[in-house]
Amino acid sequence: MEEKPQHGSLGGLVAGVREEYESGRTKELEWRKAQLGGLIRMITEEEDAIFDALHDDLGKHRVESFRDEVDVPLISFPCNARVVPEPIGVVLIFSCWNLPIGLALEPLSGAIAAGNAVVLKPSEFAPSTAAFLAANIPKYLDAKAVKVVQGGAEVGEELMEHRWDKVLFTGNARVGRIIMTKAAKHLTPVALELGSKCPCIVDCLDSKRECQVAVNRIIGAKWSTCAGQACVAIDYILVEEEFAPFLIELLKSTLKRFFTEPEYMARILNEKHFHRLTNLLEDDQVKSSIVHGGNADPETLWIEPTIVLNPPLDSDIMMEEIFGPLLPIITVKKTEDCIAFLKSKPKPLAIYAFTNNEKLKQRIVAETSSGSVLFNDAIVQYGLDSVPFGGIGESGFGQYHGKYTFELFSHRKAVVRRSLLVEFMFRYPPWDEYKMGMLRRVFRFDYVSLVLALLAFWLLGIRR
Numbered sequence: 001m002e003e004k005p006q007h008g009s010l011g012g013l014v015a016g017v018r019e020e021y022e023s024g025r026t027k028e029l030e031w032r033k034a035q036l037g038g039l040i041r042m043i044t045e046e047e048d049a050i051f052d053a054l055h056d057d058l059g060k061h062r063v064e065s066f067r068d069e070v071d072v073p074l075i076s077f078p079c080n081a082r083v084v085p086e087p088i089g090v091v092l093i094f095s096c097w098n099l100p101i102g103l104a105l106e107p108l109s110g111a112i113a114a115g116n117a118v119v120l121k122p123s124e125f126a127p128s129t130a131a132f133l134a135a136n137i138p139k140y141l142d143a144k145a146v147k148v149v150q151g152g153a154e155v156g157e158e159l160m161e162h163r164w165d166k167v168l169f170t171g172n173a174r175v176g177r178i179i180m181t182k183a184a185k186h187l188t189p190v191a192l193e194l195g196s197k198c199p200c201i202v203d204c205l206d207s208k209r210e211c212q213v214a215v216n217r218i219i220g221a222k223w224s225t226c227a228g229q230a231c232v233a234i235d236y237i238l239v240e241e242e243f244a245p246f247l248i249e250l251l252k253s254t255l256k257r258f259f260t261e262p263e264y265m266a267r268i269l270n271e272k273h274f275h276r277l278t279n280l281l282e283d284d285q286v287k288s289s290i291v292h293g294g295n296a297d298p299e300t301l302w303i304e305p306t307i308v309l310n311p312p313l314d315s316d317i318m319m320e321e322i323f324g325p326l327l328p329i330i331t332v333k334k335t336e337d338c339i340a341f342l343k344s345k346p347k348p349l350a351i352y353a354f355t356n357n358e359k360l361k362q363r364i365v366a367e368t369s370s371g372s373v374l375f376n377d378a379i380v381q382y383g384l385d386s387v388p389f390g391g392i393g394e395s396g397f398g399q400y401h402g403k404y405t406f407e408l409f410s411h412r413k414a415v416v417r418r419s420l421l422v423e424f425m426f427r428y429p430p431w432d433e434y435k436m437g438m439l440r441r442v443f444r445f446d447y448v449s450l451v452l453a454l455l456a457f458w459l460l461g462i463r464r
Contacts, residue, residue, distance in 0.1 A: 011162065035112045036113060039141065041140055042137070049132055052128070053131070058098070058100075058229075058267065089116060092164045092168070093119070093121065095120065122150065160182035165189075168190075168408070190398070196235075196349045201335065201352070201364070203354060212254070214376070218354075227267065229323050233379070236328040237328070239331060240335050267300060311328050335357070346393060347369045371389070426438040426439060437453070
């Protein structure tokens with residue numbers, strides 16, 4: 001059942017999917033409902049297999065997998081009398097390895113709901129999950145109009161040699177640039193969901209309870225989400241220097257309570273990423289700033305939750321997206337100084353802030369730019385269907401989730417209907433000042449004056 005393309009065979013696969021789309025079947029409401037129903041049945045019936053695949057690829061606990069990946073929201077079918085959404089056509093979706101089920105099925109469901117034919121290319125870095133999708137999607141969905149293609153970077157590059165009506169890529173900026181370059185050949189529109197360094201501002205909160213709740217949520221958004229290997233994970237913290245010691249001690253004690261067993265945190269993806277992360281700590285100035293953790297096991301690809309205090313701002317750990325269980329804490333004199341700090345950095349996918357200061361909240365919204373802003377929690381915006389999810393600038397472009405996924409894979413076609421009963425001849429030559437005056441009234445939306453002028457012209461005609 002799974003697609004194993006050989007060199008030269010992808011052209012036939014793409015042509016076959018386009019033929020299915022051109023047949024018109026994917027536009028039918030019943031087809032869309034049937035495919036979405038199939039996705040729901042697959043998630044329900046194959047839940048244990050999904051958990052096993054995610055554990056094989058990432059060491060995720062089944063509870064984390066259920067929370068982050070299996071509860072896939074479906075979208076509605078918006079329509080109105082003036083704008084008609086129509087399917088874009090044949091779309092290509094590149095999903096990523098850190099949320100390999102959720103970030104495959106959610107855009108897939110929206111693309112199907114919009115009436116498109118779809119080719120899904122799961123990440124080769126989550127091979128068990130990719131094999132699960134390739135084996136099960138053809139069982140539950142229309143295998144002619146929805147294809148899964150496995151393979152490495154060379155397969156992805158070959159897919160991009162073909163014409164698509166839209167491409168969604170989730171991954172890093174380096175590959176995103178390659179996708180855009182290849183898409184330009186066919187003028188294919190692209191949506192990019194990329195990573196960034198998502199900052200978290202921690203203000204001086206009002207009570208110990210509020211501080212504890214904030215720390216719980218920070219840990220959940222850093223270490224409890226694929227061990228920090230997520231584009232929306234907290235990358236670093238900004239905090240007043242006087243409040244930093246208390247915050248660090250609270251983080252340490254809470255980490256000890258939360259992660260009593262190694263299995264409660266996902267492992268690092270592979271040796272390459274493991275060494276990338278441990279190398280970030282090898283810088284002498286970074287190593288000397290470690291205030292918690294720092295241990296790692298290359299045999300199990302496990303890295304201890306690690307906190308570093310005020311590493312150099314020009315060090316790799318502060319210049320690159322971390323994408324792992326390392327958390328720098330940067331201190332500032334006043335919390336308000338965070339605004340200038342963030343404005344000097346590339347626009348992130350998200351900004352998080354734990355604060356009760358309404359003026360500070362207003363300034364963050366008004367003076368900074370990011371894909372999203374979340375106050376007093378982190379990451380949960382990813383699960384909200386009622387707001388769009390996506391980046392800005394270097395963190396990507398194009399938004400989805402909920403109805404926005406439908407819109408991402410739809411063309412909003414303007415449909416205008418007019419009657420042949422009334423005709424305004426001032427639209428046409430020969431031109432004169434009277435027609436100029438009439439057009440001025442139209443373009444100024446001065447309809448009262450326009451009606452009076454037309455009435456005067458009509459009465460003048462009768463008298464003649």
